[in-house]
Amino acid sequence: MPCNCCEITDSAFTEEEAKAELRQYRRRGPMKQTKLMLEAIRSLRLKKANLIDIGGGIGAIHHELLGDVADEATHVDASSAYLKEAKQEAARRGHSEQVRFIHADFTDVASELPKADIVTLDRVVCCYPDFRRLLKAAAEHSQRALAFTYPREVWYLRIGLTVINFFQTLRRDPFRVFLHPVAEMDAFLKREGFTRVTLRRLFVWEMALYQRL
Numbered sequence: 001m002p003c004n005c006c007e008i009t010d011s012a013f014t015e016e017e018a019k020a021e022l023r024q025y026r027r028r029g030p031m032k033q034t035k036l037m038l039e040a041i042r043s044l045r046l047k048k049a050n051l052i053d054i055g056g057g058i059g060a061i062h063h064e065l066l067g068d069v070a071d072e073a074t075h076v077d078a079s080s081a082y083l084k085e086a087k088q089e090a091a092r093r094g095h096s097e098q099v100r101f102i103h104a105d106f107t108d109v110a111s112e113l114p115k116a117d118i119v120t121l122d123r124v125v126c127c128y129p130d131f132r133r134l135l136k137a138a139a140e141h142s143q144r145a146l147a148f149t150y151p152r153e154v155w156y157l158r159i160g161l162t163v164i165n166f167f168q169t170l171r172r173d174p175f176r177v178f179l180h181p182v183a184e185m186d187a188f189l190k191r192e193g194f195t196r197v198t199l200r201r202l203f204v205w206e207m208a209l210y211q212r213l
Contacts, residue, residue, distance in 0.1 A: 012175035015081040022058045022085045030060045033149045033205035034122055038064050040198040040209040041118060041147055049117035052076065052141055054106045054134075055124035059086030059099070065118075066095050074113060076102045110137040121148035123205070131180045132188060139192035146194060147209045152201060153182045182206065 051073040053061045062073035077083050080103050090096045119142040128134045138146060151157050161177050168175060189210050198209035
């Protein structure tokens with residue numbers, strides 16, 4: 001995102017939305033595409049791993065994985081509202097001491113963070129104009145696995161996202177959503193030393209799990 005990423009994201013992702021998503025998570029569990037990601041990560045049978053969750057939202061990924069796969073996590077998010085709800089949920093679940101929360105654009109602080117076994121990006125790439133910069137930073141921090149979800153590259157989402165961005169322009173809201181080319185993202189990660197081991201699709205979202213060669 002541009003240098004005012006946190007300002008844009010705070011405007012686009014409000015406290016009301018964060019609270020509503022957390023309520024839904026408590027009632028129904030993780031969203032469908034998040035469940036696919038969790039299943040794929042658990043299939044690797046990792047134990048006592050460390051995790052970086054980029055754009056972690058309410059923290060559903062580390063809330064779930066700290067129980068069996070990971071023993072520590074770093075949650076980086078440009079939305080202060082979502083970080084606030086994630087912190088409260090971590091405290092409620094009793095694992096606050098296992099999570100480091102950082103309010104930032106991940107690409108701005110990546111150089112200050114240690115590498116992790118697992119890096120996740122759930123519904124994050126579509127909010128970022130430069131997917132190469134984001135995936136480069138994510139790949140450099142992943143020692144074993146990288147999992148991410150993104151909108152499917154299909155005709156109805158091309159139309160839908162174009163309409164969304166049109167109304168964002170009318171509202172003079174700088175936040176945009178992006179439909180990045182899947183083949184280019186896949187090729188980019190392969191050049192970074194990864195191979196795709198899992199690919200799952202829903203109507204809107206696609207989930208891909210990569211392992212470092």
